[in-house]
Amino acid sequence: MKVFGSSGTRGVVGEGFTPEFVLRVAKAAASVWDDDRVALGRDTRTTGPMLADAAAAGLASVGVDVDRLGVAPTPATVRYCGVEGVPGIQITASHNPREYNGIKLVGNDGVELPVSALERVEEALLAERFTDADWETVGGTRRVETANDDYVAEMLATVDRNAIADAGLTVALDPGHGAGAVTSPEFFRELGCEVVTVNAQPDGHFPGRDPEPLEANLADLGRLVESTDADVGIAHDGDADRAIFYDETGAYVQxxxxxxxxxxxxxxxxxxxxxxxxxxxxxxxxxxxxxxxxxxxxxxxxxxxxxxxxxxxxxxxxxxxxxxxxxxxxxxxxxxxxxxFIGAKFLELLASRxxxxxxxxxxxSDYYNVRRDLTYDEDAELDAMLAAAEAFAADADAEPNTIDGYRLDYGDAWVLVRSSGTEPKVRVYAEARDADRAEALAAEVYDALVDAR
Missing domain, CATH: 3.40.120.10 (Alpha-D-Glucose-1,6-Bisphosphate, subunit A, domain 3)
Structure with missing residues (x-):
């Protein structure tokens, strides 16, 4: 696929990712879907309102009514789609930096679209096969105020709320100024936890940290766990579909x-x-x-x-x-x-054991992981790095797995190089029981890619 990557489509707003593009994606999706209503949610990014307006206009222009959910975690939008039996569009760039935004598409079964369905939308988009409505049949818009509350209520009814409450846990929570800031603090309090927060104000400038919940971005959460004697720290990305943990000592959990x-x-x-x-x-x-x-x-x-x-x-x-x-x-x-929900399942695990x-x-905890990223500006740089990765794999003393990039397993360790599906980056991953071994594997591949670039 040219447009949709490993998790929707994303880009830097104003640099190829524009309201016009979002409008066209919305028109293509609605033209493929056989539904007369579509849900529309977004995360907290500053460009979200503008791009949601563009998506709403695109949907209405092909005769589809729009249920506008406002700021909502992606799982809240997905839940709404499944319960209401309508497809959906989520305006989010998930973990990407603040200058990015993106689109995730959800089916009327409440599941993000599989590859085959995304391919049909992409074909309609590239061919501009839009089912434009006339002036009498354009779609309307209504605001839905209950999607987040209903999402929280369903989670509370699904997890073992009593066991978690009886454990008397203190949770340090870092929603990262993203969409989880409007739901997760309430959810964990309703579970019976004492909740302390950092970066819990919805803010698309992400002033406290970058949206991706990497260890390098989460020092404030570690300090909060330590200073409040919390039992666990939980961090989200921009659209709150991930959970990363800190243990009770304030240490990052891989x-x-x-x-x-x-x-x-x-x-x-x-x-x-x-x-x-x-x-x-x-x-x-x-x-x-x-x-x-x-x-x-x-x-x-x-x-x-x-x-x-x-x-x-x-x-x-x-x-x-x-x-x-x-x-x-x-x-x-x-x-x-x-x-x-991931956070609650981890709390269930602690409570039950x-x-x-x-x-x-x-x-x-007996493995050491390394991830290194290389950026590129031109496709020629990407092609050169991927060619270097192929050559490296061909010369390696291991059989490469080419499901996605090149993974080399050495028995005691492995290394993987692949191009990102969401950013202009090539990523190098390595893992070993020994830190020096993992660092050396990553460095060897990384240096080869730098030379090629």
Missing amino acids: GDASLAALAAESLSAGDTTVAAVNVSQRLVDVCEDVGATLDLTPIGSTNIITRIRELTADGETVPVAGEGNGGVFFPDYRLTRDGA GETASEAVEPY
Whole structure:
């Protein structure tokens, strides 16, 4: 696909990502969908109102009525679509920097569109096959004020609220000024937790930190956990479909470690889990321990959703899936990543075991991870780096996995190089039990790409 990447389509606003583009994507989606209503939500980015207006205009122009949800986490928009039986558009760039914005498309079944459906929308967009309405049949708009409240209420009814409340947990919460700021503080308080917050004011300038919940961006959360004696820290990205954790000592928890802990709690023998090609050995170990099958996809929520649906249709049981970036799926609840729900499932785990956060992830802490990013300005630079990656893989003493980029497994460690599906970057990932080994693997590939660029 040229337009839609691993999780919707995104870009720097004013540099190719414009209101005109958003309007055309909305027209294409509504022209493909056989629905007379579409839900429209957004995150807190400063460009969100402008781009939501453009999307609403595009939808109305092809005769579709628009349910405007306002600022809402992506999982709240997804839930609304599923309950109401309408497709949806979420204006968000998720974890990308503040100058970005983007579009995620949701089907009327309450699931982000799989690859096949995105391809149909993309074909309509590129061919400009729009079902324009005449002046008598253009769509109307109504504001929906209850989407966030209903989303919180459903989560409260789904998780083990009593067990969490009885555990008497203090949660330090960092919504990162994103859409989670309008729902997560209330949700965790309603679970019976004492909640302390940082960066909890909705603000599309993201003054406290960048939207991506990386360790480098979350120092304030670690300090908050430590200073308040919180039991756990929880951070979201811009649209609150991820959760990253800090333990009770104020130490960052690797997303791969929390995914492994949640998977170990959810998987049984004969189950299947789905993860991306940058999967940690931690999850491989969990699957081997419990007798579950691990199925790998290209990186990105779109690819994971598509594969979960295929496996479920074939009769496989997939109770948990996800990536080590904090994006975990619990398909029995809803086939979407949901930062608040992920956080609640981690609290359930602590409450049921009577463990601290550090104890819960300790079995999955024996690996060291490295990620390095290389930016590019021209396609020629990207092509040169990918050619270098191919050459590096061909010369390596390991058989490359080419599901998404080039992954080389060495037994004691692995390294992966791939182009990002959401930013003009090539990413290098490495993992090993030894920090020096992981750093050396990443540096070797990184240096080869720098030379090529």
